[in-house]
Amino acid sequence: MTELTVSASPDGTAAVSGPMVRAEQVHKSFGSIEVLKGIDMKVRAGEVCCLLGPSGSGKSTFLRCINHLEKINAGRIWVDGDLIGYRERGGKLHEMREKDVAAQRRAIGMVFQRFNLFPHMTVLQNVVEAPVLLRRVKKAEARDRAAQLLERVGLGDKLGAYPGQLSGGQQQRVAIARALAMRPKLMLFDEPTSALDPELVGEVLDVMKDLARDGMTMIVVTHEIGFAREVGDHLVFMDGGVVVEQGDPREVIANPRHDRTRAFLAKVL
Amino acid sequence: MRHPGRWVAIAVIGVLVAMFVHLLVTNKAFNWSFMVDEMFRPPVVEGLRGSIALLVTSMLIGIGLGVVLAIMRLSENPILRGVAWAYTWFFRAVPRLVLVILFGNLGILWARIEFGLPFDRQIGALFGVDDFQARLFGFSALEILSGFVAGMLALGLSEAAYMAEIVRAGIQSVDEGQTEAAQALGLTRAQVLRRIVLPQAMRVIVPPTGNETIAMLKDTSLVAFVPVSTELFFQLRAVGSRTFQVFPMLVAATLWYLLVTSVLLVGQYYLERHFSKGAGRSGRARTTLRGIAAENGGTTGKVAGT
Ligand SMILES: Nc1ncnc2c1ncn2[C@@H]1O[C@H](COP(=O)(O)OP(=O)(O)OP(=O)(O)O)[C@@H](O)[C@H]1O
Ligand SMILES: [Mg+2]
Numbered sequence: 404m405t406e407l408t409v410s411a412s413p414d415g416t417a418a419v420s421g422p423m424v425r426a427e428q429v430h431k432s433f434g435s436i437e438v439l440k441g442i443d444m445k446v447r448a449g450e451v452c453c454l455l456g457p458s459g460s461g462k463s464t465f466l467r468c469i470n471h472l473e474k475i476n477a478g479r480i481w482v483d484g485d486l487i488g489y490r491e492r493g494g495k496l497h498e499m500r501e502k503d504v505a506a507q508r509r510a511i512g513m514v515f516q517r518f519n520l521f522p523h524m525t526v527l528q529n530v531v532e533a534p535v536l537l538r539r540v541k542k543a544e545a546r547d548r549a550a551q552l553l554e555r556v557g558l559g560d561k562l563g564a565y566p567g568q569l570s571g572g573q574q575q576r577v578a579i580a581r582a583l584a585m586r587p588k589l590m591l592f593d594e595p596t597s598a599l600d601p602e603l604v605g606e607v608l609d610v611m612k613d614l615a616r617d618g619m620t621m622i623v624v625t626h627e628i629g630f631a632r633e634v635g636d637h638l639v640f641m642d643g644g645v646v647v648e649q650g651d652p653r654e655v656i657a658n659p660r661h662d663r664t665r666a667f668l669a670k671v672l
Numbered sequence: 673m674r675h676p677g678r679w680v681a682i683a684v685i686g687v688l689v690a691m692f693v694h695l696l697v698t699n700k701a702f703n704w705s706f707m708v709d710e711m712f713r714p715p716v717v718e719g720l721r722g723s724i725a726l727l728v729t730s731m732l733i734g735i736g737l738g739v740v741l742a743i744m745r746l747s748e749n750p751i752l753r754g755v756a757w758a759y760t761w762f763f764r765a766v767p768r769l770v771l772v773i774l775f776g777n778l779g780i781l782w783a784r785i786e787f788g789l790p791f792d793r794q795i796g797a798l799f800g801v802d803d804f805q806a807r808l809f810g811f812s813a814l815e816i817l818s819g820f821v822a823g824m825l826a827l828g829l830s831e832a833a834y835m836a837e838i839v840r841a842g843i844q845s846v847d848e849g850q851t852e853a854a855q856a857l858g859l860t861r862a863q864v865l866r867r868i869v870l871p872q873a874m875r876v877i878v879p880p881t882g883n884e885t886i887a888m889l890k891d892t893s894l895v896a897f898v899p900v901s902t903e904l905f906f907q908l909r910a911v912g913s914r915t916f917q918v919f920p921m922l923v924a925a926t927l928w929y930l931l932v933t934s935v936l937l938v939g940q941y942y943l944e945r946h947f948s949k950g951a952g953r954s955g956r957a958r959t960t961l962r963g964i965a966a967e968n969g970g971t972t973g974k975v976a977g978t
Contacts, residue, residue, distance in 0.1 A: 470856055472852060472855060472856065501860060501861060502860055505855070505858050505859065505860045508855065508856060508857070508858040509857070509858030511856070512856075513853075515852070515853060517849055519847075519849040519852065519853035520853075521850065521853075521854075521868055521872075522950045522951065523872050523947075523949055523950045523951075524950065525950075532857075532867065533854075533857040533858065533859065536859065536863060536867065537857070537859065565949070566950065567950055567951070578853075581857070582856075582857070585857060585858065
């Protein structure tokens with residue numbers, strides 16, 4: 404058995420330590436088009452939050468605001484109590500220096516729809532790169548842990564392979580291991596299975612379920628209703644840049660209160 | 673005979689080659705023994721060494737400054753972008769020959785080049801000090817800027833403009849998802865560039881850089897106009913005009929340039945193989961030595977045969 408270290412506390416203590424993610428009135432525009440129109444959200448530590456919504460509703464944009472890949476125009480986002488991307492001084496917000504933004508991102512893992520593995524590096528190098536470069540972990544130590552993580556996602560025999568030699572499902576599992584190598588407190592998933600052939604979706608969802616069971620805090624943008632129902636602790640339905648409805652996933656999926664939620668679920672179920 | 677056309681072609685080529693060899697062997701103008709004697713003489717070898725030194729230093733300046741210019745060109749800062757654009761515009765517009773002569777004559781502008789407080793004399797005058805000077809060190813421009821350094825700067829600065837465009841194309845060829853994934857892991861922009869983007873851009877950068885290097889080898893002969901005399905072609909021509917054996921020395925120059933180019937091509941082959949790691953399903957280089965030689969006009973018979 405290899406052990407997967409997750410720094411998030413299990414459910415019991417979560418209420419004491421405050422939410423892992425808190426968003427308040429988050430606004431984001433691209434040019435003159437407002438994509439996020441005041442998003443409020445709370446994700447407790449150890450919770451799996453599923454983000455659903457039609458295409459173009461702003462799910463990816465919101466996810467990218469959480470690790471400051473997109474700058475927000477108004478509102479605030481805290482991760483584990485730290486204000487993201489800005490420093491508050493004398494009631495005013497000051498933009499953080501690039502170095503500090505990068506440091507904040509180290510605690511937040513992200514998995515992309517198109518995997519985005521580094522094609523010029525082997526699977527092992529992909530996982531080892533960031534910890535060695537950023538956390539000053541010794542090479543040998545980082546390698547051991549990377550091998551453990553890859554074993555854990557079922558790729559213990561692919562350490563020397565290049566991403567181009569792997570299937571989509573295998574690549575996505577490497578991407579998850581790569582993010583976990585930084586020992587994040589929060590994992591963001593942006594449609595992690597949408598680019599996969601149907602028969603490969605299961606292997607990636609299994610890894611994510613495993614991670615959820617271990618108490619990792621996760622925000623997952625997905626169209627996999629089954630996953631949301633089975634693993635999700637909380638479901639947020641977005642449309643047109645606002646949160647339309649949220650609550651217990653089983654509850655919302657069984658009895659959507661809002662017309663737009665009902666229409667969307669009718670299409671994906 | 674399954675390919676009659678091929679056999680006809682081979683026959684025709686065979687006859688042409690035979691005629692060419694006949695010409696090489698029988699025509700007195702080639703004067704082979706004289707050529708072989710002269711092409712390894714110390715001044716010629718010295719000239720070859722000078723040409724290679726110019727090639728290496730000017731390409732180092734070109735590549736180094738080219739990378740900096742490309743990064744400036746792609747930055748969000750409009751001033752940096754503008755400066756890089758203006759630089760590229762200037763050095764691509766002026767012919768290398770003109771640049772080389774221009775740099776050889778820069779000594780006319782300043783007798784000495786000195787480093788220190790700019791406009792020191794004017795500042796001194798402002799405070800009523802006559803002939804105030806705040807200069808840290810200096811050297812004679814005529815000494816430095818004539819000769820090798822002038823040629824090196826002219827070629828290197830001009831090369832940087834071309835390299836900037838090549839590096840920019842390379843950087844832009846890397847998928848943006850790569851930058852995003854690396855930033856999401858917590859890499860700073862400089863780290864992303866160094867560890868993730870540039871290594872992948874190299875696949876696009878190396879082949880045209882090989883071309884640039886070969887073109888530069890040939891352009892080193894321009895420094896004769898600086899004037900610099902420790903340069904291969906200048907030395908061979910000098911022998912030619914001194915002995916009235918112009919033609920053998922032209923052939924000698926051709927052979928030297930062919931030889932050096934062939935060595936460069938071998939280097940390029942290994943560089944390309946190194947930077948194509950992970951590309952394609954096989955994860956191996958797809959380019960072959962034969963392929964590169966053919967691309968460059970197949971002039972490297974020895975290399976292509978291996
Ligand atoms: N960089 C950008 N520049 C301009 N517009 C953008 C940009 N990124 C996203 N948008 C726009 O913002 C809106 C929301 O996009 P977003 O990607 O967040 O939607 P989504 O909910 O993730 O949709 P999907 O399910 O298709 O991924 C879309 O209308 C999109 O066109
Ligand atoms: Mg999206």
